Amino acid sequence: MRTDLALIGFGNVGRRFARLIEERRERLLGDDDLDCRIVGISTRRHGSAFDSHGLDAVQAAVIVERGESLSELGALAARPHARSFDIIGMLAVTNAPLHVMVEVTPLDISAGQPAIEHVRAALACGCHVTTANKGPAAFEYRDLRAAADAAGRSFLFEGAVMDGIPLFNLVRETLPAVKMLGFRGVVNSTTNYILSALEEGEDFEPALARMQAEGIAEADASLDLDGWDAAAKAAALANVLLDARITPHDIRRSGIGPGTAAAALAATGRGNRLRLVATARRGATPVVEPVELPPGDLLARVRGTANVLILQTDLLGEIAIAQLGGSLTETAYALVTDLVTIRRRQQALHEGLARRTL
Amino acid sequence: MRTDLALIGFGNVGRRFARLIEERRERLLGDDDLDCRIVGISTRRHGSAFDSHGLDAVQAAVIVERGESLSELGALAARPHARSFDIIGMLAVTNAPLHVMVEVTPLDISAGQPAIEHVRAALACGCHVTTANKGPAAFEYRDLRAAADAAGRSFLFEGAVMDGIPLFNLVRETLPAVKMLGFRGVVNSTTNYILSALEEGEDFEPALARMQAEGIAEADASLDLDGWDAAAKAAALANVLLDARITPHDIRRSGIGPGTAAAALAATGRGNRLRLVATARRGATPVVEPVELPPGDLLARVRGTANVLILQTDLLGEIAIAQLGGSLTETAYALVTDLVTIRRRQQALHEGLARRTL
Numbered sequence: 001m002r003t004d005l006a007l008i009g010f011g012n013v014g015r016r017f018a019r020l021i022e023e024r025r026e027r028l029l030g031d032d033d034l035d036c037r038i039v040g041i042s043t044r045r046h047g048s049a050f051d052s053h054g055l056d057a058v059q060a061a062v063i064v065e066r067g068e069s070l071s072e073l074g075a076l077a078a079r080p081h082a083r084s085f086d087i088i089g090m091l092a093v094t095n096a097p098l099h100v101m102v103e104v105t106p107l108d109i110s111a112g113q114p115a116i117e118h119v120r121a122a123l124a125c126g127c128h129v130t131t132a133n134k135g136p137a138a139f140e141y142r143d144l145r146a147a148a149d150a151a152g153r154s155f156l157f158e159g160a161v162m163d164g165i166p167l168f169n170l171v172r173e174t175l176p177a178v179k180m181l182g183f184r185g186v187v188n189s190t191t192n193y194i195l196s197a198l199e200e201g202e203d204f205e206p207a208l209a210r211m212q213a214e215g216i217a218e219a220d221a222s223l224d225l226d227g228w229d230a231a232a233k234a235a236a237l238a239n240v241l242l243d244a245r246i247t248p249h250d251i252r253r254s255g256i257g258p259g260t261a262a263a264a265l266a267a268t269g270r271g272n273r274l275r276l277v278a279t280a281r282r283g284a285t286p287v288v289e290p291v292e293l294p295p296g297d298l299l300a301r302v303r304g305t306a307n308v309l310i311l312q313t314d315l316l317g318e319i320a321i322a323q324l325g326g327s328l329t330e331t332a333y334a335l336v337t338d339l340v341t342i343r344r345r346q347q348a349l350h351e352g353l354a355r356r357t358l
Numbered sequence: 359m360r361t362d363l364a365l366i367g368f369g370n371v372g373r374r375f376a377r378l379i380e381e382r383r384e385r386l387l388g389d390d391d392l393d394c395r396i397v398g399i400s401t402r403r404h405g406s407a408f409d410s411h412g413l414d415a416v417q418a419a420v421i422v423e424r425g426e427s428l429s430e431l432g433a434l435a436a437r438p439h440a441r442s443f444d445i446i447g448m449l450a451v452t453n454a455p456l457h458v459m460v461e462v463t464p465l466d467i468s469a470g471q472p473a474i475e476h477v478r479a480a481l482a483c484g485c486h487v488t489t490a491n492k493g494p495a496a497f498e499y500r501d502l503r504a505a506a507d508a509a510g511r512s513f514l515f516e517g518a519v520m521d522g523i524p525l526f527n528l529v530r531e532t533l534p535a536v537k538m539l540g541f542r543g544v545v546n547s548t549t550n551y552i553l554s555a556l557e558e559g560e561d562f563e564p565a566l567a568r569m570q571a572e573g574i575a576e577a578d579a580s581l582d583l584d585g586w587d588a589a590a591k592a593a594a595l596a597n598v599l600l601d602a603r604i605t606p607h608d609i610r611r612s613g614i615g616p617g618t619a620a621a622a623l624a625a626t627g628r629g630n631r632l633r634l635v636a637t638a639r640r641g642a643t644p645v646v647e648p649v650e651l652p653p654g655d656l657l658a659r660v661r662g663t664a665n666v667l668i669l670q671t672d673l674l675g676e677i678a679i680a681q682l683g684g685s686l687t688e689t690a691y692a693l694v695t696d697l698v699t700i701r702r703r704q705q706a707l708h709e710g711l712a713r714r715t716l
Contacts, residue, residue, distance in 0.1 A: 027535040164674050166532030173531040174524030176698040177385040178691075298680065301659040310682065315691055316522050317683020322656065324668070325675020333536075333673055340534040348705040 001033055001346070003098040003339065006040035006127070007057075008118050009105035010064055013132050013159075014041075016332035017102065018057035024336065034343045041070060044105075049073045100342060102335055103131035109223060109232055109248075112139035119144055119155060128153045130338035132331050134160035138232040139247045141239035152349075154342045159334030161187060161233045162307050165323040169337060171241060171311070178315045180241040182281035185309035186302050187233045189326060190217040190224035191256050191276040195290075196303045198264035199273065205258065216305060227255035227276060227288040234278040234286040241311075242282045253288045260290060267292045273300035281312075359391055359704070361456040361697065364398035364485070365415075366476050367463035368422055371490050371517075372399075374690035375460065376415035382694065392701045399428060402463075407431045458700060460693055461489035467581060467590055467606075470497035477513060481505045488696035490689050492518035496590040497605045499597035510707075512700045517692030519545060519591045520665050523681040527695060529599060529669070536673045538599040540639035543667035544660050545591045547684060548575040548582035549614050549634040553648075554661045556622035557631065563616065574663060585613035585634060585646040592636035592644040599669075600640045611646045618648060625650045631658035639670075 005021075007014050021028065021036045028034040038057040042048040046063070049055055049070040056073065063072050101122035103115055112135025119136045122129045123144070136144055137157050148155035158168050166173075171180065186192050190211060197207035208225075211217035223229050231251040238244035256276060267274040272292045277299060280286035293300035298320050302308045308322040323330070363379075365372050379386065379394045386392040396415040400406040404421070407413055407428040414431065421430045459480035461473055470493025477494045480487045481502070494502055495515045506513035516526050524531075529538065544550050548569060555565035566583075569575035581587050589609040596602035614634060625632040630650045635657060638644035651658035656678050660666045666680040681688070 024535040032534055165677055166528065169532040170524065170528065174527040174695065176390055176695060177382040296659075296661055298659060298682070301654075301656060303654055308678075316688050317681075317685070319523055320666075320678070320680035320682060322678035322680070323675075324656070324678060327675070330674050337532065337534060344702075344706065348702065 001098055002035045002037060003100060004037055004039045005100050005102050007038060007102045008042050010041050010043045012328055013331050014104040015061040016328045017335050018061055020332045020336060022058055032340050032343050034339060046070050098346060100128040100130060100339060103129060103133060107133045107135050109135060112136060116140050120147060123147045123151045123153050126151065128342045130156045130335050132159035132335060134232045134236050137236035137240055142245055154345060156338035156341055158337050159331045160236050162323045163326055164330035164333035165321060167309065168240060170321060178313050180311060181314055182312040183237055183309055184277060184279045184299060186275050186299050187278055187307050187309065188224055188230040188276060189305040189307060190221055193304050195264055195274055198261045199268040204261050225255050225257060227253040230276060230278050230288045234280060234288055238280045238286050242280060246285060251286050251288055256290055271295055275299050359456055360393045360395060361458060362395055362397045363458050363460050365396060365460045366400050368399050368401045370686055371689050372462040373419040374686045375693050376419055378690045378694060380416055390698050390701055392697060404428050456704060458486040458488060458697060461487060461491060465491045465493050467493060470494060474498050477502055478505060481509045481511050484509060486512040486700045488514045488693050490517035490693060492590045492594050495594035495598055500603055512703060514696035514699055516696050517689045518594050520681045521684055522688035522691035523679060525667065526598060528679060536671050538669060539672055540670040541595055541667055542635060542637050542657060544633050544657050545636055545665050546582055546588040546634060547663040547665060548579055551662050553622055553632055556619045557626040562619050583613050583615060585611040588634060588636050588646045592638060592646055596638045596644050600638060604643060609644050609646055614648055629653055633657050
């Protein structure tokens with residue numbers, strides 16, 4: 001089925017996504033009858049372009065990477081001088097039977113914006129939404145879920161935690177009739193990379209500088225170091241999996257800093273490992289803090305940028321899923337899996353309608 | 359949708375399954391429109407019972423646990439004296455729009471029978487099949503898959519590897535458009551439990567005896583110890599995930615024994631761990647053998663009865679999924695997830711038919 005996509009934001013993730021759906025076009029069409037076409041791209045710095053007959057998104061990525069405006073694309077409608085994401089223009093141009101907003105804007109993580117407003121607007125206009133941002137699920141999951149349900153549309157965010165590793169999909173698609181009781185996880189790569197370096201005797205500042213030089217940590221790594229990123233992920237997980245109604249601000253949180261080196265080394269000396277752990281139980285507020293873990297704990301064993309999440313269930317005991325690699329492609333892929341979910345849901349819905357009308 | 363189930367075999371897994379679908383009836387109905395009814399139970403020692411209006415399967419479990427015959431059930435048709443599984447009787451009694459054979463017979467693992475013949479017969483009669491046996495996927499995956507496709511029916515076996523931990527579902531449902539390149543895993547609990555004990559200085563025989571006393575290992579543990587169980591799982595994984603066409607007999611295989619104790623201790627002395635590892639790459643025949651692993655290897659960290667599988671993918675790097683617990687309930691649950699998959703596929707199929715006829 002033809003699926004029109006409108007991309008809000010066209011940074012690294014958005015451009016990787018645009019190329020990925022071209023690279024995997026045949027498999028997506030063959031396996032899932034998903035025929036994607038990008039009809040709109042809206043950026044803050046490079047203008048916007050719309051064409052209900054489809055844009056050449058790979059060419060658009062090249063243009064943006066050259067620092068040029070999307071008006072170069074020769075699209076039906078281009079707004080080269082817009083100063084903000086042109087959400088209205090985006091929604092006007094989608095006209096396929098299945099249309100989806102792909103929300104990949106830079107996130108103000110203190111409030112989850114502008115992603116939350118984009119999700120809300122898209123749902124209000126009858127679009128399905130997939131976002132790589134954790135903000136919407138971390139801050140407004142309940143409201144956005146209700147809006148999506150009322151509109152009969154999907155609101156998905158597989159990339160918000162552990163990139164393309166299926167996590168929300170794992171629970172939703174493969175664990176029917178199972179209740180999640182809690183989770184424990186190492187979900188922030190920067191802090192885990194630094195803790196791994198500290199326990200080998202490296203100093204804090206050089207380890208951080210090396211990560212930044214390699215592009216793994218942001219120039220401003222404070223959101224990672226103070227546990228804020230992990231708290232946002234923990235809030236999203238708790239809201240979705242444990243029916244919590246929290247924001248990252250509710251989470252008791254402590255991070256790591258230069259003073260952590262001594263604790264990390266001391267833990268290693270005792271045969272243990274210090275890790276920044278996000279912990280939650282159903283009915284209790286999650287906690288993010290450095291925890292000294294015995295060597296037999298699976299969380300103690302993930303090193304460097306690897307992430308791991310242990311799900312506690314009522315029926316299957318503990319299940320762990322780990323991301324041992326991690327790259328831009330994974331985040332872009334998460335958006336693709338959300339598209340497949342939307343397509344499959346629509347198939348199920350049609351069958352439901354067919355049953356009702358028979 | 360009403361779903362008639364015919365159970366071939368009614369041992370520990372079958373009885374736990376019958377109780378589990380009662381325990382989770384409301385969630386399965388509410389979440390997945392899955393309304394299960396057991397219309398046939400066929401055993402080798404306790405006779406068979408059929409009733410197209412549904413059997414009281416929980417009562418049947420109690421009867422079997424008392425050592426009595428299923429003719430006590432007062433079903434429409436009972437064959438108390440049958441000496442073999444009454445597959446014909448089973449298939450004759452199913453008449454719901456969706457009918458599924460639940461195959462949970464004891465397995466002759468050297469040839470995968472009688473499970474393979476049961477699967478074949480069920481598909482030929484228009485039933486979907488779920489089995490907890492690894493035999494069918496390990497020995498005859500390609501043929502059974504083709505038979506299922508030709509019949510427009512499902513052939514599923516989520517419980518064959520790592521019990522109820524979603525593994526085949528993980529790949530099929532949550533990793534669209536991803537190609538599996540290989541896997542590495544610790545997939546046999548008995549050997550892993552013994553190796554964990556050996557590296558703590560325990561002797562082989564007492565560790566094995568303790569496992570047998572706790573009911574974790576079979577009285578005849580040779581299938582586990584000589585790597586046969588792991589080889590059967592590796593064959594199933596390779597056939598399904600890597601498009602191999604092999605049986606467990608094709609796999610190069612070495613197991614563990616009393617002589618392994620010295621190697622396990624020596625590995626531990628070097629800071630490493632000895633594990634029985636199943637390894638496969640696309641295009642190469644899998645290998646099952648004890649491998650000395652460095653401490654940073656995730657496979658080195660699973661202890662006791664835990665299992666872990668690392669999937670190597672073309673798009674997402676390595677993904678690990680681990681089963682930290684493990685119980686009869688997990689195996690029974692795997693059958694439930696297969697029922698949900700069958701139901702969801704039927705929804706998708708109906709939509710496809712609706713599209714074609716519009």
